[in-house]
Amino acid sequence: MTSKLQLIDCQNLAFSRDLHQDRVRRAQQLLGVNVVQRFLCFGLYLLGVNRRAIGQALDIPAETAKSIIKAMANDGLCALEDRRRSMSTFLPQSPPQPAPITLKGTDERIVVDFGVGGRRLEIPRQNVLQIRAILLSMLNSGLLSNHQVAEVIGLTPAHTATLAHRLEQEDIASLIDKRQGQKSEYRVTPEVKAELIQQFVVDVVAH
Known part of the structure; x- marks a missing residue:
């Protein structure tokens, strides 16, 4: 098994608008709009799309796309959530620490x-x-x-x-x-x- 992912030739991929809309809708219901937006932003970045084009495709400012990409690259899954939350809604929770004796x-x-x-x-x-x-x-x-x-x-x-x-x-x-x-x-x-x-x-x- 190779340790590297093969590059994806997007030119030879067939995209379905109907499937895209249905899958995004279901993902938003499950994960929330912001999480799906961050996934798509970082996914397009990995596919080689430039930040300005990503912003246009997702209808967000290019600087917002840049911030999302930077956060995902630095923080991983933690960047998918609102930092104002005290607890993650999908990441494993650390077990509570016992009170000291x-x-x-x-x-x-x-x-x-x-x-x-x-x-x-x-x-x-x-x-x-x-x-x-x-x-x-x-x-x-x-x-x-x-x-x-x-x-x-x-x-x-x-x-x-x-x-x-x-x-x-x-x-x-x-x-x-x-x-x-x-x-x-x-x-x-x-x-x-x-x-x-x-x-x-x-x-x-x-x-």
């Missing part, structure tokens, strides 16, 4: 806002291990940035990154301060609590 802390709690349907995750400030496990898990999943997490848990970005790596490699036991041992408030083993917290994060993100 925001993280903020108050004196009493940490709040993770997922930006979807008012879904928020609130964690009491005194639950230090829970806060670190959840936020560092979200950091490791790319849902929060290192800067966001570091600012809320009060650590340097470097220390936060280290804890996130340890959590991923060694599970939640790596977050417990080994100098103090396991405090009495942890009435379940670190393994059980880790599984509960991580499952909680998965449920929140999934819904």
Whole structure:
């Protein structure tokens, strides 16, 4: 298959006025008058017709024909539509971008806002291990940035990154301060609590 289109010898083509009128009418109903006009203008240009003759054939000023041709050559299909439109009527639409997840802390709690349907995750400030496990898990999943997490848990970005790596490699036991041992408030083993917290994060993100 050749990569180039063969030149069209328009002198040997037969044109039907009736077919032309019928096809243009149907195209205008489907695509709109302006889009069809731009198609015809650029098509005649590709066939070698000069801009002045194109303007006369389409009953538009030569400068308008020149502008259409320039826009089509530079912008492609986007030039077929009115630039004042906020969305295309026929080009594929980009999928909507999800709202960013925001993280903020108050004196009493940490709040993770997922930006979807008012879904928020609130964690009491005194639950230090829970806060670190959840936020560092979200950091490791790319849902929060290192800067966001570091600012809320009060650590340097470097220390936060280290804890996130340890959590991923060694599970939640790596977050417990080994100098103090396991405090009495942890009435379940670190393994059980880790599984509960991580499952909680998965449920929140999934819904």
